[in-house]
Amino acid sequence: MAKWINSVISTGRLDVYNNIQGRWARIFRDGLSDINRLCRQYDIPIEFREVRDQDAANIVIATANGPTTFRHGSQAFRFSVEGSRLHGHMLPIGTGEIMQKAFIFLPENPMISAPRGSRPTGVKVMRAMQVHEYIHSIGLSDRDHSGNDIFTGQPTYRTGRSPDTDEAGIRSGPLVSSLFSKRPNAVENR
Numbered sequence: 001m002a003k004w005i006n007s008v009i010s011t012g013r014l015d016v017y018n019n020i021q022g023r024w025a026r027i028f029r030d031g032l033s034d035i036n037r038l039c040r041q042y043d044i045p046i047e048f049r050e051v052r053d054q055d056a057a058n059i060v061i062a063t064a065n066g067p068t069t070f071r072h073g074s075q076a077f078r079f080s081v082e083g084s085r086l087h088g089h090m091l092p093i094g095t096g097e098i099m100q101k102a103f104i105f106l107p108e109n110p111m112i113s114a115p116r117g118s119r120p121t122g123v124k125v126m127r128a129m130q131v132h133e134y135i136h137s138i139g140l141s142d143r144d145h146s147g148n149d150i151f152t153g154q155p156t157y158r159t160g161r162s163p164d165t166d167e168a169g170i171r172s173g174p175l176v177s178s179l180f181s182k183r184p185n186a187v188e189n190r
Contacts, residue, residue, distance in 0.1 A: 084111040
């Protein structure tokens with residue numbers, strides 16, 4: 001598990017710069033609300049906040065399809081994202097185990113298998129993907145994936161009759177669509 005720089009630890013805040021485009025743009029704030037609700041529910045002392053200054057942000061979140069280049073200070077980084085997969089990426093930048101910044105890349109147009117071929121997935125699945133990457137940005141790596149909650153490394157997807165009824169779930173428990181209900185304590189952790 002990586003640790004954030006002292007300014008994040010002392011304030012308990014992760015400032016997020018929104019560089020999302022396309023279909024993701026309309027759900028960015030919902031994803032922030034979802035992760036903040038989970039942090040409160042599980043007593044994780046972090047608050048994710050939107051900021052307008054990319055350089056001052058701890059996290060930059062964007063969509064990508066194919067090779068993408070991003071910068072931190074004078075250093076350039078290159079990464080490739082498969083823009084139709086149901087899989088995002090969080091790339092921590094720092095020294096050793098100390099994170100200075102994180103870049104989250106979400107697939108530009110995530111597709112789900114449907115009876116008549118693939119189609120764009122719905123917002124519930126997209127929000128689950130966004131929350132999953134925010135959990136990574138807290139400092140968890142792929143080695144930390146669980147098997148029984150929103151941080152599973154191998155989610156299952158259920159194709160609904162329409163994109164709005166698509167759901168992401170876990171192999172050993174109920175689908176996590178309850179994450180998006182208005183009730184507190186809606187996420188089950190088995």
